[in-house]
Amino acid sequence: MIDIAHETLLEMYRRMVRIRHFENAASDLFRRGLVKGTVHPYVGQEASGVGVCMALHQDDLIAGTHRSHGHNIAKGADCARMMAEILGKETGYCKGRGGSMHIAAFETGSLGALAVVGSGIPLAVGAGLAFKLRGEERVAVPFTGEGGTNTGNWHEGMNMAAIWNLPVVFVLENNHYAVSTNVDDVIKVKDLAQRAQAYGMPGVRVDGFDVIAVYEAAAAAVARARRGDGPTLLVTECYRLEGHYAGEPEVYRTRDEVKEYWRREPLARFRVDMTSAGLVADNELDAIDNEVQVEIAEAVEFAKQSPAPDPATAMDFIYA
Amino acid sequence: MAPTAERDSVSLGSAKPTLSSDLIVQVSPGVPAKELTYQEAIREALREEMERDPSVFLMGEDIGKHGGAFGVTRTLFDQFGANRVLNTPISENTIVGAGTGAALVGMRPVMEIMFVDFSGLAMDQICTQAAKLRLMTGGQVKVPWVLRMPQGGGAGKSIAAQHSQSLEVWYAHIPGLKVVMPSTPYDAKGLMKAAIRDDNPVIFLEQKFLYAFRGLVPDAEYVVPLEQCDVKRVGADVTVIANGLMVWYAMLAAKILAPEGIDVEVIDVATISRLDRATIGRSARKTGRVVVISEACRSYGPSGEWAMSAMEEAFEYLRAPIVRVTGRDTPIPFADSIEKGVWPETEDVVQAIRSVMAW
Numbered sequence A: 001m002i003d004i005a006h007e008t009l010l011e012m013y014r015r016m017v018r019i020r021h022f023e024n025a026a027s028d029l030f031r032r033g034l035v036k037g038t039v040h041p042y043v044g045q046e047a048s049g050v051g052v053c054m055a056l057h058q059d060d061l062i063a064g065t066h067r068s069h070g071h072n073i074a075k076g077a078d079c080a081r082m083m084a085e086i087l088g089k090e091t092g093y094c095k096g097r098g099g100s101m102h103i104a105a106f107e108t109g110s111l112g113a114l115a116v117v118g119s120g121i122p123l124a125v126g127a128g129l130a131f132k133l134r135g136e137e138r139v140a141v142p143f144t145g146e147g148g149t150n151t152g153n154w155h156e157g158m159n160m161a162a163i164w165n166l167p168v169v170f171v172l173e174n175n176h177y178a179v180s181t182n183v184d185d186v187i188k189v190k191d192l193a194q195r196a197q198a199y200g201m202p203g204v205r206v207d208g209f210d211v212i213a214v215y216e217a218a219a220a221a222v223a224r225a226r227r228g229d230g231p232t233l234l235v236t237e238c239y240r241l242e243g244h245y246a247g248e249p250e251v252y253r254t255r256d257e258v259k260e261y262w263r264r265e266p267l268a269r270f271r272v273d274m275t276s277a278g279l280v281a282d283n284e285l286d287a288i289d290n291e292v293q294v295e296i297a298e299a300v301e302f303a304k305q306s307p308a309p310d311p312a313t314a315m316d317f318i319y320a
Numbered sequence B: 001m002a003p004t005a006e007r008d009s010v011s012l013g014s015a016k017p018t019l020s021s022d023l024i025v026q027v028s029p030g031v032p033a034k035e036l037t038y039q040e041a042i043r044e045a046l047r048e049e050m051e052r053d054p055s056v057f058l059m060g061e062d063i064g065k066h067g068g069a070f071g072v073t074r075t076l077f078d079q080f081g082a083n084r085v086l087n088t089p090i091s092e093n094t095i096v097g098a099g100t101g102a103a104l105v106g107m108r109p110v111m112e113i114m115f116v117d118f119s120g121l122a123m124d125q126i127c128t129q130a131a132k133l134r135l136m137t138g139g140q141v142k143v144p145w146v147l148r149m150p151q152g153g154g155a156g157k158s159i160a161a162q163h164s165q166s167l168e169v170w171y172a173h174i175p176g177l178k179v180v181m182p183s184t185p186y187d188a189k190g191l192m193k194a195a196i197r198d199d200n201p202v203i204f205l206e207q208k209f210l211y212a213f214r215g216l217v218p219d220a221e222y223v224v225p226l227e228q229c230d231v232k233r234v235g236a237d238v239t240v241i242a243n244g245l246m247v248w249y250a251m252l253a254a255k256i257l258a259p260e261g262i263d264v265e266v267i268d269v270a271t272i273s274r275l276d277r278a279t280i281g282r283s284a285r286k287t288g289r290v291v292v293i294s295e296a297c298r299s300y301g302p303s304g305e306w307a308m309s310a311m312e313e314a315f316e317y318l319r320a321p322i323v324r325v326t327g328r329d330t331p332i333p334f335a336d337s338i339e340k341g342v343w344p345e346t347e348d349v350v351q352a353i354r355s356v357m358a359w
Helices: A006-031 A046-053 A069-075 A079-086 A121-134 A151-165 A192-199 A212-228 A256-261 A268-278 A282-305 B038-052 B076-080 B093-106 B116-136 B168-172 B186-198 B245-260 B277-288 B302-317 B336-342 B345-359
Strands: A060-063 A110-113 A139-146 A169-174 A203-207 A232-237 B034-037 B056-060 B086-088 B108-112 B146-151 B179-181 B202-207 B214-218 B232-233 B238-242 B264-268 B290-299 B323-329
Touching: A006 A046, A006 A069, A006 A079, A006 A268, A006 A282, A046 A069, A046 A139, A046 A169, A046 A212, A046 A268, A060 A069, A060 B146, A069 A079, A069 A110, A069 A268, A079 A282, A110 A121, A110 B093, A121 A151, A139 B086, A139 B168, A151 A169, A151 A192, A151 B093, A151 B277, A169 A212, A192 A203, A192 A232, A192 B108, A192 B202, A212 A232, A212 A268, A232 B232, A268 A282, A268 B336, B034 B186, B034 B302, B038 B076, B038 B093, B038 B186, B038 B202, B038 B214, B056 B179, B076 B086, B093 B108, B116 B146, B116 B168, B116 B336, B146 B186, B168 B179, B168 B202, B179 B186, B186 B202, B186 B214, B232 B245, B238 B245, B238 B302, B238 B345, B245 B264, B245 B290, B245 B345, B264 B277, B277 B302, B290 B345, B302 B323, B323 B345
Parallel strands: A060 A110, A060 A139, A139 A169, A169 A232, A203 A232, B056 B086, B056 B108, B108 B146, B146 B202, B179 B202, B238 B264, B238 B290, B290 B323
Antiparallel strands: B034 B214, B232 B264
């Protein structure tokens, strides 16, 4: 029995669709040479970011990675300012100083998107520490992939959050690939939630294609953190349906493997599950599809029309 | 009086000038003041800032009851408790990263890494995260933290290659950081207060040999501004640029050379990064002769940057090539007999000054 408000269900779907369309648009711009640098699509992981962020309050904070377009959108960031950032425009969240890998909308609760794998984790631990020291009932959520859990950052951060009982929910999105390296080649345990045991915190593992399952598990972990009962490791089992970056050759996995996971992708899954349960109607979801399509087209247009940063400002923002 | 170290003594006939606190006087007569060590002065700054601002807290290994490896935080745990003085696991990278996270949400953490040599473990969080967050977020955030790290000559204690380095240039090379190293108790207190109040990540290096040095510190509240060189001695004939312990060597050399009629100006590069080139330039144009002294390794060390800055600011005024006196390009060896030989001595500074005066 799903006890989630109707509007919340629709908002979950809207944010997942937003991410999907945003990523497709960004990847398209990248392939056409309109985006410099790189784009790391979050396609396939929409239910993970949205399920977690819908369980958070506006003033709870998330720490992102090089693949955090989705995390920002899930937390409520504006797609036009996101797209402008990717195109290196002054109207972007980071005024074009960050780009795809560093988009961080602090006004909707980002703690930064840090593109060295694992490096955002200590920041979330520190934010959680500040919340605890000040007696605030806020929660910090570092996102990482399974690759990031082999870094010292992750292990040090898990330990520090555990010993101090900090309000942190460590979200481990197992998308199965760190660039080209499969999880089975670099992690011995099959159930990544077991890693929590080493730090004396609960580890929970959920189907990362199922936004409802992610949301419910995240809500429980967040509630626990807010109560002052300490951190949780939340493993969302998902899959990176696109390459490491948009247009990557993907020589390290088979088409069949990817095709198999496409059958489980979270948007179609949501539609089937929710309509068959009678919780939402097809036409409601269709309307959202159409609205988001327009929203993303407008975001692209806004980004294209926006001015690039003035070269005279190259030395701005180095020091406060 | 400052401790007299064997390696700092200079033979000069029957008189034997040594390092003593009267070489640098920063408090005018009549100003209410007390004598503190460099270590105590840092602690005073921490205490006063913690009393003034509830967002200031301390984090580091063994800094609680134990008071830190060099006793700097001693008594602060008892005064402020475990929520203001946090003993951490041995996790340098996450100590700094957690400090950054706390700073992003409005705290002002002061972190300690036991020796600067251990900061390699935190390099990612210092140089790749904290230093870059403001720029790569387009100014959405600031990172107001201080990272305290003892560094430099092993105080005659022979603590070997992994506890003795001088690494200010590691951090001075990274835009976004400020790097500070005080040379006196007065500066230690005033610069620490400025560092804590600054809205940027500040690397605060404490020269280990100086911890026991004594000096007058005013009773009244004061701050020593960051990003300024301090003229520790006004002179007409030669500019000596130094930092940390080397400032004392420069002052001692100046005292030794005064009877010879050589009037030395000593510039203390208290903030190493975003170098105060104006002060260096003004002095070099006045004296026309420059000697740079640094305890750090010679190659790609601070001495090169200081010398180049003096040249750029004052080329047409220079009457002699710039000479540098530096640590040698080697890991610091253990045995006392050879350890002594890798750092500059006051005698080296005296000779260098004489050599530029000979032009």
